[in-house]
Amino acid sequence: MNPKPPRPHDDPGADAPITESAWNAQEAAMAGARDASLDAERYRALARAISTWPEVPAPIDLAGAAVRAVEQAQARERARREALNGRLERTLLASLSSVFAAAALAAVIIYGAEWLALLAAHVPLLDGWMGVLLACIVAIHAPDAWRRLRSLEPGVALAD
């Protein structure tokens, strides 16, 4: 069987545990304790050296840059959501229109003949689908034509 692949933190050197007393002794030596059992001088020097370990200074405007990065990410997210909402609205509208169209078609197929007979009985002129289609076109355009006729001024009509 293959051995398990090492995890990022695995370190062969860290496998062997250290004792709490060894840790405490080193801590005491680092702190400069007089009774430290380790070589206190060396550890004191090490502590001083670590404390003077030069830092690479952080970029001056790190906070400003981080805030700007967040604002840019928020703007991108808003634009993405708006685009998504627009797409969703269009999809819903198209779906709803399709449902209405399908329902209207089904209603005409099921009840159309019945409606036609009823219509022909009352208005003989509308006998047959062509008559109904003609009536629909007239019904759609008649109000608009009527409004246009009424809005025309007599003077304008004469000038034309």
Added chain:
Amino acid sequence: MDTGETPSDRDLVAAVLAGTAGAFERLVRDHERLCWHILQRLVRDPEEARDLCQETFLRVHQRLAQYRHESPLKGWIGRIAYTIGLRHLEQRRVALAGTLDGEASAHALELEADAGEVEGAYLERERASRVHAAIDALPPLQRTLLTLYHLDELSIPEITGITGLPSGTIKSHLFRTRARLAGLLAEPAGACA
């Protein structure tokens, strides 16, 4: 239970979540030093560290609503920075923790230990410089743990919160690193060459 969270942390988080002007910038300013220390010591390249710092605070902003105040904000942000740094090293296939066989440190010392006569303050500076070179040559994990413990003065439990490493492992890394560095101090200049 004492979570170590300060009252100002709670107020600051609430202000950021409420979208108060300047609150997020203050949060960044409060924690940028720790974030920078972690990432700069992990990846070493200042440009990469700066980009990763920005990525960290972007992630902090995105996830702040999920912060449950169960641990100090400092540790929570440090954990995010550490995770991002770790992922970066994995992508670059950089080994996080190496063995302290002294090869890298000895190489660093070779560069530093060509001084002639050394005495007093000069000796002290020379020793410190040798240690700094050796620390810089440490693997990323050991270097970062040393930074968090000695420069940021975080406790072992706080470092555990950031790195996710058991406290025994952290102590073991620190112990061995410091023993190795102290050993270098005992060697006379040029002894490693």
